[in-house]
Amino acid sequence: MSRRFGPVFSVLALLLALNACNSDRPEPAEFTLVPEGLRIRITRVATHPFLSRHNLTLHVEQPGGCAATADLFPDTGYADRRNVYRQASGLVGIVGQYDVRVIEPSTCAISLIEFRSWDRQAQFLGSFEVDAKKRWQFFPATERQERPFEKL
Numbered sequence: 001m002s003r004r005f006g007p008v009f010s011v012l013a014l015l016l017a018l019n020a021c022n023s024d025r026p027e028p029a030e031f032t033l034v035p036e037g038l039r040i041r042i043t044r045v046a047t048h049p050f051l052s053r054h055n056l057t058l059h060v061e062q063p064g065g066c067a068a069t070a071d072l073f074p075d076t077g078y079a080d081r082r083n084v085y086r087q088a089s090g091l092v093g094i095v096g097q098y099d100v101r102v103i104e105p106s107t108c109a110i111s112l113i114e115f116r117s118w119d120r121q122a123q124f125l126g127s128f129e130v131d132a133k134k135r136w137q138f139f140p141a142t143e144r145q146e147r148p149f150e151k152l
Contacts, residue, residue, distance in 0.1 A: 024045060024046050024047075025045075026043045026044070026045050027043065027044045027045070027135070027136040028041050028042075028043040028044075028136075029041065029042055029043075029044075029128050029136050029137045029138045030042075030138060031084075031125075031126065031138040031140065033086070033092060033105065033125070036062075036090075036105045036106075037062060037063045038060060038061070038062055038092065038103070038105045038108075039060065039061045039062075039063075040058070040059075040060050040084065040092070040094070040103070041058075041059045041060075041061075042056055042057065042058050042059075042072070042082060042094070042128045042136075042138075043056070043057045043059070044056055044075070044080060044136045045057075047074070051077070053074070053075060053076060053077065054074065054075040054080050055071070055074050055075075056071070056072040056073070056074060056075060056080060056082070057069060057070070057071055057072065058070045058071075058072050058094060058101060058110065060103050060108045060110060061108065062105070062106075062108055066106075066107055066108035067108055068103075068108040068109060068110045069110075070101060070110040070112075072094070072096060072099060072101065073096055073097075073098045073099040079096070079097040079098065080096075080128075080129065080130070080136075081096070081097070081127055081128065081129040081147070081149075082094050082095065082096045082127060082128040082129070083095045083096075083124065083126075083127045083146060083147070083148075083149075084124075084125040084126050084127065084128070084138075085122035085123060085124055085125060086122060086123045086125055087119045087121075087122045087123075088119075088121070088122075089119075090105060091103065091104060091105075092105060092125075093118060093119075093122060095118065095149070096149070097149045097150075099112060100112070100113050100114070100115055100117075100118045101113075102118075124141050124146040125140065125141055126138055126139050126140040126141045126143075126144070127139055127144060127146070127147070
């Protein structure tokens with residue numbers, strides 16, 4: 001009897017294993033900063049079939065025409081969340097576990113800065129992260145509270 005069910009169990013095990021695999025299909029998530037109209041998109045791409053390893057690319061674009069792209073520090077194990085902030089000066093910050101990118105909305109310029117240079121009094125706008133079903137998306141501050149990063 002076990003010989004008869006062997007192929008069925010093998011197929012079921014294969015389907016479960018394939019379902020657990022990460023797809024290398026790009027997963028974009030974005031939001032638009034009001035009133036500037038600056039569109040911010042972070043695209044996540046898996047780099048390992050089973051482990052939580054992802055490359056992250058930041059793309060910003062103004063309706064008037066400027067655009068810029070930058071690679072973010074890769075997710076090397078459950079460190080893909082990025083919090084988004086706006087400073088009183090109007091600069092926008094994308095803060096991760098290991099890096100801070102600052103965006104100048106009028107020129108779309110993206111720069112990497114040190115954590116100690118970042119204004120900690122900035123307004124939290126939301127975060128890019130995965131939902132309960134492991135889908136990459138943007139959560140505005142009205143839907144999800146700020147979760148600070150633990151510095152090692």
